[in-house]
Amino acid sequence: MTRLFPRCRRPGNHIMGYIMGKVEGQGESWHGHVTAVTVAPEYRRQQLAKKLMNLLEDISDKIDKAYFVDLFVRASNTPAIKMYEKLGxxxxxxxxxxxxxxxxxxxxxxxxxxxxxxKSVIPLKRPITPDELEYD
Known part of the structure; x- marks a missing residue:
């Protein structure tokens, strides 16, 4: 399992944002997973989250040869859902x-x-419960 934790910093070593992720799974479930992506409020709307997501996707795709990247988001977090949809x-x-x-x-x-x-992005037709999740 590959673990990733890149950060964006400004002069003075102040952290602007970060992404935590890993690559995990087996077979066609081999995938990158976004554990967390965070951008400090004063640096939002500057494409930092997009750049961090692209970095994790590129590493998952080109280095680790994953099939997909996944993440979990609260169903009520409309701004984040819209951002992720814009990212594909x-x-x-x-x-x-x-x-x-x-x-x-x-x-x-x-x-x-x-x-x-x-195949990895064909939506399931029904909701599942947490105990039905597979953790590879």
Whole structure:
């Protein structure tokens, strides 16, 4: 499993934003996973999240040869969902009560070049529960 933790810094070593991720899974489930992406409020709307996401996607695609990148986001986090959709992510499935057993999570995915037929992003037809998630 490859772990990633790139950061953006400005002069003075102040962290502007970061992304945490890893590459995991087996077979056609070999994928990059975004654990967290955060940009400090004063640096938002400057494409930093996009650049960080692109970096994780490029590493997952070109170095680790993953099939897709995935992430989980709160179903109520409309701004983040819209940003991920602009970056090419689709809602793969809804995970009921994913966050603290209260709020649903959305599993969003973006197919990479190895997934020629884009099988990894064909949405599931029904929501799942957290105990149905597979952790490779």
């Amino acid at each position: 992510y689709v809602i793969y499935r809804r995970v009921l009560r994913y966050y603290s057993g209260e709020e649903d999570g959305l599993d969003m995915r973006k197919a990479l070049s190895r997934d020629v037929k884009k």
